[in-house]
Amino acid sequence: MAKHKTPLLDQLESGPWPSFVSDLKQQAEKRAKNVEGIEFQIPVDVVDDLLGLLELSFKQGRTHWKHGGIVGVFGYGGGVIGRYCDQPQMFPGVAHFHTMRVAQPGGKFYTSEYLRQLCDIWDLRGSGITNMHGSTGDIIFLGTTTPQLEEIFFELTHNMNQDLGGSGSNLRTPADCIGQARCEYACYDTQDLCYDLTNEYQDELHRPAFPYKFKFKFDGCPNCCVASIARADMSFIGTWKDDIKIDQKAVQAYIGGELVPNGGAHSGRDWGKFDIQKEVIGLCPTGCMVMDGKTLKINNRECTRCMHCINVMPRALRIGNERGLSILAGAKAPILDGAQMGTLIVPFIEAEAPYTKIKETVIEPIWDWWMEEGKNRERLGELMKRQGLQKVIEVLGVDPDPRMVQEPRSNPYIFWKEDEVPGGFERDINEFRKHHLR
Amino acid sequence: MAKHKTPLLDQLESGPWPSFVSDLKQQAEKRAKNVEGIEFQIPVDVVDDLLGLLELSFKQGRTHWKHGGIVGVFGYGGGVIGRYCDQPQMFPGVAHFHTMRVAQPGGKFYTSEYLRQLCDIWDLRGSGITNMHGSTGDIIFLGTTTPQLEEIFFELTHNMNQDLGGSGSNLRTPADCIGQARCEYACYDTQDLCYDLTNEYQDELHRPAFPYKFKFKFDGCPNCCVASIARADMSFIGTWKDDIKIDQKAVQAYIGGELVPNGGAHSGRDWGKFDIQKEVIGLCPTGCMVMDGKTLKINNRECTRCMHCINVMPRALRIGNERGLSILAGAKAPILDGAQMGTLIVPFIEAEAPYTKIKETVIEPIWDWWMEEGKNRERLGELMKRQGLQKVIEVLGVDPDPRMVQEPRSNPYIFWKEDEVPGGFERDINEFRKHHLR
Amino acid sequence: MAFISSGYNPEKPMENRITDIGPRKYDEFYPPVIAKNKGKWLYHEYLQPGVLVHVAESGDELYTVRCGGARLMTTTHIREICEIADKHCGGYFRFTTRNNIEFLLDSKAKVKPLLDDLAGRKFKGGSFKFPVGGTGAGVSNIVHTQGWIHCHTPATDASGPVKAVMDELFADFQQHRMPAHVRVSLACCLNMCGAVHCSDIAILGYHRKPPMLDHEYLDKMCEIPLAIAACPTAAIKPAKVEVKGEKLNSVAVNNERCMYCGNCYTMCPSMPLADTEGDGIVIMAGGKVSNRISAPKFSKVVVAFIPNEAPRWPQTAKVIKGMIEAYAKDAQKYERLGDWAERIGWERFFEKCELDFTHHLIDDFRDPAYYTWRQTTQFKF
Amino acid sequence: MAFISSGYNPEKPMENRITDIGPRKYDEFYPPVIAKNKGKWLYHEYLQPGVLVHVAESGDELYTVRCGGARLMTTTHIREICEIADKHCGGYFRFTTRNNIEFLLDSKAKVKPLLDDLAGRKFKGGSFKFPVGGTGAGVSNIVHTQGWIHCHTPATDASGPVKAVMDELFADFQQHRMPAHVRVSLACCLNMCGAVHCSDIAILGYHRKPPMLDHEYLDKMCEIPLAIAACPTAAIKPAKVEVKGEKLNSVAVNNERCMYCGNCYTMCPSMPLADTEGDGIVIMAGGKVSNRISAPKFSKVVVAFIPNEAPRWPQTAKVIKGMIEAYAKDAQKYERLGDWAERIGWERFFEKCELDFTHHLIDDFRDPAYYTWRQTTQFKF
Numbered sequence A, B: 001m002a003k004h005k006t007p008l009l010d011q012l013e014s015g016p017w018p019s020f021v022s023d024l025k026q027q028a029e030k031r032a033k034n035v036e037g038i039e040f041q042i043p044v045d046v047v048d049d050l051l052g053l054l055e056l057s058f059k060q061g062r063t064h065w066k067h068g069g070i071v072g073v074f075g076y077g078g079g080v081i082g083r084y085c086d087q088p089q090m091f092p093g094v095a096h097f098h099t100m101r102v103a104q105p106g107g108k109f110y111t112s113e114y115l116r117q118l119c120d121i122w123d124l125r126g127s128g129i130t131n132m133h134g135s136t137g138d139i140i141f142l143g144t145t146t147p148q149l150e151e152i153f154f155e156l157t158h159n160m161n162q163d164l165g166g167s168g169s170n171l172r173t174p175a176d177c178i179g180q181a182r183c184e185y186a187c188y189d190t191q192d193l194c195y196d197l198t199n200e201y202q203d204e205l206h207r208p209a210f211p212y213k214f215k216f217k218f219d220g221c222p223n224c225c226v227a228s229i230a231r232a233d234m235s236f237i238g239t240w241k242d243d244i245k246i247d248q249k250a251v252q253a254y255i256g257g258e259l260v261p262n263g264g265a266h267s268g269r270d271w272g273k274f275d276i277q278k279e280v281i282g283l284c285p286t287g288c289m290v291m292d293g294k295t296l297k298i299n300n301r302e303c304t305r306c307m308h309c310i311n312v313m314p315r316a317l318r319i320g321n322e323r324g325l326s327i328l329a330g331a332k333a334p335i336l337d338g339a340q341m342g343t344l345i346v347p348f349i350e351a352e353a354p355y356t357k358i359k360e361t362v363i364e365p366i367w368d369w370w371m372e373e374g375k376n377r378e379r380l381g382e383l384m385k386r387q388g389l390q391k392v393i394e395v396l397g398v399d400p401d402p403r404m405v406q407e408p409r410s411n412p413y414i415f416w417k418e419d420e421v422p423g424g425f426e427r428d429i430n431e432f433r434k435h436h437l438r
Numbered sequence C, D: 001m002a003f004i005s006s007g008y009n010p011e012k013p014m015e016n017r018i019t020d021i022g023p024r025k026y027d028e029f030y031p032p033v034i035a036k037n038k039g040k041w042l043y044h045e046y047l048q049p050g051v052l053v054h055v056a057e058s059g060d061e062l063y064t065v066r067c068g069g070a071r072l073m074t075t076t077h078i079r080e081i082c083e084i085a086d087k088h089c090g091g092y093f094r095f096t097t098r099n100n101i102e103f104l105l106d107s108k109a110k111v112k113p114l115l116d117d118l119a120g121r122k123f124k125g126g127s128f129k130f131p132v133g134g135t136g137a138g139v140s141n142i143v144h145t146q147g148w149i150h151c152h153t154p155a156t157d158a159s160g161p162v163k164a165v166m167d168e169l170f171a172d173f174q175q176h177r178m179p180a181h182v183r184v185s186l187a188c189c190l191n192m193c194g195a196v197h198c199s200d201i202a203i204l205g206y207h208r209k210p211p212m213l214d215h216e217y218l219d220k221m222c223e224i225p226l227a228i229a230a231c232p233t234a235a236i237k238p239a240k241v242e243v244k245g246e247k248l249n250s251v252a253v254n255n256e257r258c259m260y261c262g263n264c265y266t267m268c269p270s271m272p273l274a275d276t277e278g279d280g281i282v283i284m285a286g287g288k289v290s291n292r293i294s295a296p297k298f299s300k301v302v303v304a305f306i307p308n309e310a311p312r313w314p315q316t317a318k319v320i321k322g323m324i325e326a327y328a329k330d331a332q333k334y335e336r337l338g339d340w341a342e343r344i345g346w347e348r349f350f351e352k353c354e355l356d357f358t359h360h361l362i363d364d365f366r367d368p369a370y371y372t373w374r375q376t377t378q379f380k381f
């Protein structure tokens, strides 16, 4: 028998989509039965009480969680979010309900062995409830008590060679798309760059030294499957410099219908016969493609590598060979001043291990600037807005590049530095008045 | 012999484009000779001195005009811009050099008789130099002295039935495109509406009662030949509601080459045979046209009346019959906050004399609001920016219309009025605390 | 319940301490076919919705079976995933960036048995445990945030509305009939923990009442200057108040300037916003992240408010379903929802989706609002 | 020179006074063919650049011959126009919104004699008085402002640069070889008296030095609070200064914040900005006003500064000529300059026009600057 009645939540058990309520209930039952005789280190009815609390929220339309207190593991400034319930008498099982962020492996690849080990720790020392995964990318252990935090950390590091992820004014746990591990579009090894930088910057990840949070995300190509451009302070997006490789025979096979466009992504409806003119050439944003007789031609100098043609005809078109990545900076959620998309600050940079150039000429100068100039709780994007793209260019020590802007300024309010203007700013008014009487 | 040496200006006499220097010189000479024996009411060498002064500016790269003093005609707050030279000893002929703005006739149509009369007044009482026309649209009399202002005004009004135009924090002289007088695209009578409103609002035009300047401009269609959308506080732009009229035979004549596209506007180069698909259908911004066999079809509901197809094939396509205008508001030059384009505040309104609806439901409510809320030197567009488009909608008493925006807001920072939210804003914290302990 | 030590000694926290080791290395978890063919994939194809094959230069094939699921999952559920992976694919699987589960198989023969196995697994309540789908031109899983399960600032729940909406969209999770990807996201408050601001469809929790002021405790529990500084609209001022005869330092909020962002509450627990009737959902639409054809773009607010109708948020589900159907019917192949709206014009979008255009949808936040107004005569009747 | 009275009596200004009569009514000046066919025009065609025919429903034809010219014109010149109009077209003519002169003829037979007459008229210095052109897909007259001829705030002259640039573009005033209209405008200061901000090519006078402070006179000649309030960047503060041993009220300008707009000078003559080396020209490009195909748009800054090189502004003329040639060569039929730049990308625009991209061209004015940054991976190498 369930500890709390949950008539509202129960209504979420029906319907085809996997029900988190059913899952929580099976977990509550399992803990209650405890067939394996685990010595639960936190209340056995933690899941029951979570269900009860949630039912109350459903009834009232309001959350019952209070602000996090400052809890964590020794020496780290992140990785744990403290959480307390505002009705601890009614729901003692979740009176303390902290989360821990466990740094996920690149590409979110797992073995059952590894994940079972994590489950073992979490069943013993926590609620057994997780988010797979948090929005930033971490494995989220959802709900434990303060005394368990160090224990879990100890077991993770000692027994699993596994560290916590980020929170607070730190580098947050970097995340990547699946990339070269499975994807033919990947222009660099997202997993490797993600792993390398994560390790290089462990100190920044665990010890708050920044004005606010900072996120890295790694997309292998402009399709942006990890959405880096919209939600990373620094987005690394694969691209190439040379020509799209064309297999003309395969082009014909698409035209002839032997190959299905877009790998069959549109199979659920009859869109008619594939029409390369309409579906590929006509949709190319730069208009840089033509069919010349039976030959598909791309004016690669005009291509902006939007991926569309390649997405539609992956067996005929392939990314170029001179590969690397573009770096965009400053994306973030809307608070305070409206959402920001990443801005292109490095059009192209090579992405070969050990990635020294990326670290030394981009990441570190930007961080130095932000740590110097950023106000408390000011994201990089906000600082960029405040001090201008010119400043970013100065910080990077590069030449201004029209690629960094969508268009030049339309207001002519150009600021000049005194030394750019012959004669400087100081002038003798009386000399002027000789020529211009009052 | 010229009074001043003008070696720099002289270099502007060569080259094919009409030389204002040559024109000024012929005028200087004519005044000096004074064959007709005119009793010039201002210095005879005004033009010589203007040339001399300008030569000095060319040499130094700086203007030699001082701020205008407050000069004008009795009872009017505008129409005259005072101007004094900062080297009156060197150039006494232009020591005083005020301009007068003479309200131009609609469509800038003239007869030689009328314009000669103006010339007579101006030769006698001013420099004989004009701008035909000022940027706002006025006939500009360029350069006279203070005592002549009232004289000129008297002669204009008494002998020519002609008033001054606007300046200062007034309604400025309205201006229109040639419209129905000569143009097959005109959706309403720009000259008549311009004339009607100019006369209706003479008081506003002559006596400053506004926070700042206010401009009306009238374009007969979205081609915007008087650039109203970019430079009028209120732009009246012709449009229609029903279908574009199609003459299918003429369409075929364009396709066949019997008719030249765009009236021959591209005659200076061989652009190849006219291709209706590429040049018209393919460029239609809404993609609402198709050739159905030999019939050109327009899905008029999707047409945004951009004029392109009509411009290209004026003999085949004609504006619809249910005509009227769109009103946009708030365009202005960049100072202070960057340039503003007009914003659509009335998608469609009829434009039949006596234009009561335009006056009473649009112009006057907007003015009332602006006069109430506008700060000193705040243009309508700036007030709109400060108080929001919602406020305009409220002022006009209309329903919010998606046509007024290019896109809905992307930030979700929605303000709610207290009465829109059930239960209002005031709540009892202690009641809340019963459910949410501290 | 006895305390079981991990070996950690609270007296000597630095003893034996291991730190800064980061995550496990990615390649420890690659299935052999990936380890071998990494960076050498040639192309991919969909065998059916939810089932992908990737073919490598070597000729090797990798089959992926993608299953939806609640990202909020228990160890019971995870152990079941592990068990399936062990049974069908050597224990290898992964999660996608939208919280779907992917089983990774190295031969086609293994696909059908896995699919059959998955189809049979249901929760007690009747829902699928592992519905296969979420690929191609369909509706994938909803990425979301914590909601009432864990966070202190939500204006709506996360898992609840997601379940309700996904039930409504379920058929399209398992089909490829959309013109392009449809990506739905949910964030339970304005902090927007996710790429909700750039989603085809976004569900956003939104408060509509200014904070309550717990004057009696405010000065004790909060740093007043921090609370004041947190407000993006400068709506908060210091104030002296009298409570039960005692003069206290506190704050006053100018309700007219408040846009209910909850930033003050994040800084100061004595300024709670949550309200049964005030809180609810904003629907946004037309955002995207990919650079395909058009540049990434922000979602736009298309419904200013829907109340929190727990447990099944029927209006929210209906509005979303309605938009998706209108889009499916009208958009062109490869055209994302936002590109569709822009092509037909937002005036048509509201018409086709049968949504009301209200004054709340007009941008009035700061200067850039002005760029969203219509500054051309081009519009549709 | 004896004073000639108009009849106005300064002692009794209200006596006999006529006010508020407005302009003359438009139809007083219509030629008969217009009066008859107004609102009933069917179509138009170009006989040659500068010569238009409009055909009415009635079958009537109206021939228009358009001539360029300096809008700064003397009565001598106007009288010559009148004379021509009397001779060829019953005294009827008009001016266009770009300050061209249009002679209005009611029969085709009258066109050639007029053209011949016009071709023969030249100023003493050699330039044409009435060059025919300015129509269709060519370069029309430059609209412009006062410059050193009459205004107190210009950073460049108007008539001078216009003459110099039109000489350079003259061939295209008389041709139809452009892809679309090319509209060039000039404004001599940031006040931008014209639609310069929305021109295919804009020439803008720009100061580059903060105002000088004439402390000795400032308080006497200006209202200090007005000067302070006028500054859009809040760069001006009140200040006490000592001049010749005397303590005076004056202002101080924070040079770092000043963007040389001259707004303070408009309010206060003791804060002049003009400077031989500081002042010069900014070139903008890519704006438009018409709603044809694309919406109207603002011009963008493409050259941050060119010095005032009187009398012929050779660099300014060269840069403009260069842009127009690049445009003519590369743009598609009907494509305006700004649409071309957007289609090829601004990175290509700078390359094709052989212009440098400098840091000055990056927007850094307030928040919206951010919208001009590149927020996609789509760019060209």
Ligand code: SRM
Binding pocket: A081, A083, A099, A101, A131, A133, A134, A135, A136, A137, A138, A139, A140, A165, A166, A173, A213, A215, A231, A232, A331, A332, A333, A334, A335, A336, A379, C144, C145, C146, C150, C151, C152, C153, C191, C192, C193, C194, C195, C266
């Ligand atoms: C757990 C997680 C949501 C989830 O359910 O997955 C989360 C949860 C919280 N976020 Fe977040 N954020 C999470 C990913 C994000 C993301 C998405 C991302 O990283 O890609 C964003 C948007 C991107 C960005 O960073 O801008 C995000 C933007 C915010 C913000 C707004 C920051 C801003 O600059 O606008 C806040 C507010 C703050 O920092 O005070 C915030 C604050 C919070 C806090 C700490 C609430 C607070 O104010 O104290 C939440 C704790 C909830 C809890 O009890 O667990 N969270 N947060 C995500 C982290 C899990 C993980 O590590 O994998």
Ligand code: SRM
Binding pocket: B081, B083, B099, B101, B131, B133, B134, B135, B136, B137, B138, B139, B140, B165, B166, B173, B213, B215, B231, B232, B331, B332, B333, B334, B335, B336, B379, D144, D145, D146, D150, D151, D152, D153, D191, D192, D193, D194, D195, D266
């Ligand atoms: C004469 C004229 C320029 C010309 O050579 O044609 C002109 C001349 C002046 N304008 Fe202008 N403006 C003239 C049309 C314009 C236009 C164009 C238009 O009306 O279509 C604009 C841009 C549109 C607009 O209104 O925004 C324009 C925007 C300004 C501004 C900026 C206003 C703003 O809100 O940004 C100022 C500054 C001011 O008002 O202090 C300004 C101020 C001035 C002043 C009064 C200078 C001053 O600060 O005192 C100039 C007097 C010059 C003189 O000595 O004659 N003038 N001014 C134009 C009026 C002639 C006429 O009546 O036909």
Ligand code: SRM
Binding pocket: A107, A176, A177, A178, A179, A182, A183, A184, A185, A223, A224, A225, A226, A227, A262, A265, A311, A312, C043, C044, C052, C095, C096, C097, C098, C099, C100, C134, C135, C136, C137, C140, C141, C143, C180, C181, C183, C195, C198, C199, C200, C287, C288, C289, C290, C291, C292, C334, C336
């Ligand atoms: C598995 C995953 C990456 C990962 O590291 O986990 C992934 C994998 C693939 N993506 Fe993706 N994308 C994944 C999230 C995304 C996201 C991010 C998101 O949704 O939050 C985006 C950006 C969406 C957006 O713009 O809002 C994304 C935009 C694309 C696109 C561009 C689609 C478009 O029309 O704009 C493609 C190209 C295509 O579909 O042809 C693509 C193509 C692909 C391909 C075909 C690449 C390949 O050759 O393997 C992969 C299978 C696609 C499929 O699901 O049908 N992927 N893809 C993610 C699966 C998420 C899921 O479970 O649904």
Ligand code: SRM
Binding pocket: B107, B176, B177, B178, B179, B182, B183, B184, B185, B223, B224, B225, B226, B227, B262, B265, B311, B312, D043, D044, D052, D095, D096, D097, D098, D099, D100, D134, D135, D136, D137, D140, D141, D143, D180, D181, D183, D195, D198, D199, D200, D287, D288, D289, D290, D291, D292, D334, D336
């Ligand atoms: C005479 C004039 C109106 C007036 O009241 O004085 C006028 C007259 C005509 N315009 Fe215009 N436009 C006139 C200024 C404008 C302006 C305003 C400006 O340049 O400051 C514009 C907006 C320009 C802009 O977008 O920056 C303008 C944008 C158009 C367009 C749209 C062109 C485009 O490609 O965007 C057309 C349509 C066309 O050319 O086919 C047009 C078409 C026409 C037509 C063909 C209309 C007709 O059927 O009679 C007229 C002859 C065109 C020609 O000059 O080749 N007219 N036209 C103006 C002549 C100015 C001049 O002397 O050069």
Ligand code: SF4
Binding pocket: A177, A178, A179, A180, A183, A184, A185, A186, A187, A219, A220, A221, A222, A223, A224, A225, A226
């Ligand atoms: S972002 Fe590109 S490389 Fe990465 S998974 Fe998506 S399509 Fe593949």
Ligand code: SF4
Binding pocket: A283, A284, A285, A286, A287, A288, A289, A298, A302, A303, A304, A305, A306, A307, A308, A309, A310
């Ligand atoms: S990648 Fe995009 S821009 Fe390049 S050719 Fe293909 S469709 Fe065109």
Ligand code: SF4
Binding pocket: B177, B178, B179, B180, B183, B184, B185, B186, B187, B219, B220, B221, B222, B223, B224, B225, B226
């Ligand atoms: S705006 Fe339209 S109606 Fe007026 S002249 Fe131009 S084309 Fe004709």
Ligand code: SF4
Binding pocket: B283, B284, B285, B286, B287, B288, B289, B298, B302, B303, B304, B305, B306, B307, B308, B309, B310, D293
């Ligand atoms: S007016 Fe413009 S939108 Fe309408 S059919 Fe013609 S080209 Fe298309």
Ligand code: SF4
Binding pocket: C145, C146, C147, C151, C152, C153, C154, C155, C187, C188, C189, C190, C191, C192, C193
């Ligand atoms: S979106 Fe808001 S309420 Fe939801 S998890 Fe993030 S911070 Fe908490």
Ligand code: SF4
Binding pocket: C210, C211, C230, C231, C232, C233, C234, C235, C236, C253, C257, C258, C259, C260, C261, C262, C263, C264, C265
């Ligand atoms: S909710 Fe936001 S806007 Fe309202 S008072 Fe708090 S911080 Fe300010």
Ligand code: SF4
Binding pocket: D145, D146, D147, D151, D152, D153, D154, D155, D187, D188, D189, D190, D191, D192, D193
């Ligand atoms: S643009 Fe500036 S300098 Fe030129 S006339 Fe207008 S106010 Fe005077």
Ligand code: SF4
Binding pocket: D210, D211, D230, D231, D232, D233, D234, D235, D236, D253, D257, D258, D259, D260, D261, D262, D263, D264, D265
């Ligand atoms: S020139 Fe403009 S920015 Fe500079 S001080 Fe004067 S008003 Fe301020």
